Amino acid sequence: DTEVTQTPKHLVMGMTNKKSLKCEQHMGHRAMYWYKQKAKKPPELMFVYSYEKLSINESVPSRFSPECPNSSLLNLHLHALQPEDSALYLCASSQGWDSEQETQYFGPGTRLLVL
Amino acid sequence: GDSVTQMEGPVTLSEEACLTINCTYTATGYPSLFWYVQYPGEGLQLLLKATKADDKGSNKGFEATYRKETTSFHLEKGSVQVSDSAVYFCALNTGGFKTIFGAGTRLFVKA
Numbered sequence: 001d002t003e004v005t006q007t008p009k010h011l012v013m014g015m016t017n018k019k020s021l022k023c024e025q026h027m028g029h030r031a032m033y034w035y036k037q038k039a040k041k042p043p044e045l046m047f048v049y050s051y052e053k054l055s056i057n058e059s060v061p062s063r064f065s066p067e068c069p070n071s072s073l074l075n076l077h078l079h080a081l082q083p084e085d086s087a088l089y090l091c092a093s094s095q096g097w098d099s100e101q102e103t104q105y106f107g108p109g110t111r112l113l114v115l
Numbered sequence: 116g117d118s119v120t121q122m123e124g125p126v127t128l129s130e131e132a133c134l135t136i137n138c139t140y141t142a143t144g145y146p147s148l149f150w151y152v153q154y155p156g157e158g159l160q161l162l163l164k165a166t167k168a169d170d171k172g173s174n175k176g177f178e179a180t181y182r183k184e185t186t187s188f189h190l191e192k193g194s195v196q197v198s199d200s201a202v203y204f205c206a207l208n209t210g211g212f213k214t215i216f217g218a219g220t221r222l223f224v225k226a
């Protein structure tokens with residue numbers, strides 16, 4: 001089973017709202033990722049968690065706040081977003097060995113619209 | 116730094132035509148190479164991968180061979196279907212958590 005699930009599938013929020021995106025995997029992977037993808041562009045890495053600790057933050061604005069409650073779950077908390085944050089947000093996971101060449105498995109994404 | 120270059124799209128083909136999407140890379144180490152596919156409105160799916168020189172990855176009729184001498188990993192399929200219409204991303208990983216993606220190539224297949 002190579003499935004990564006994400007909820008919700010679609011999300012519309014105002015600039016003053018607080019919302020959360022959720023991601024789950026049951027492959028025993030110990031690394032989990034958040035990516036942002038704009039239309040007609042490749043995914044851009046935002047955060048990486050390894051063994052439930054934040055390993056990489058690609059200088060993402062603080063209005064995006066990741067959380068890894070356990071090895072299977074990854075959340076992305078959203079607050080005071082801007083319209084330019086509208087995008088497809090993808091979660092991914094991999095085995096989690098930083099010294100190895102990781103194969104990442106992606107979820108279906110959450111399509112976010114900020115009004 | 117490491118990088119991936121893909122042919123620009125869109126590529127438009129008729130059903131049952133042959134497909135080649137070119138991908139070349141620059142890497143300091145010995146990367147693993149990947150092709151991901153993104154169907155309209157969906158996330159990325161791993162299509163195939165190769166981890167060392169001369170390896171051939173294959174899946175769903177698609178193939179790509181890891182060519183170290185030409186630093187290439189071209190995606191091929193002998194007979195495309197309308198259902199293959201998607202965006203295809205070539206990618207590499209030289210170790211660790213950062214995967215480098217190409218810009219993506221959009222494929223349209225006409226019936």
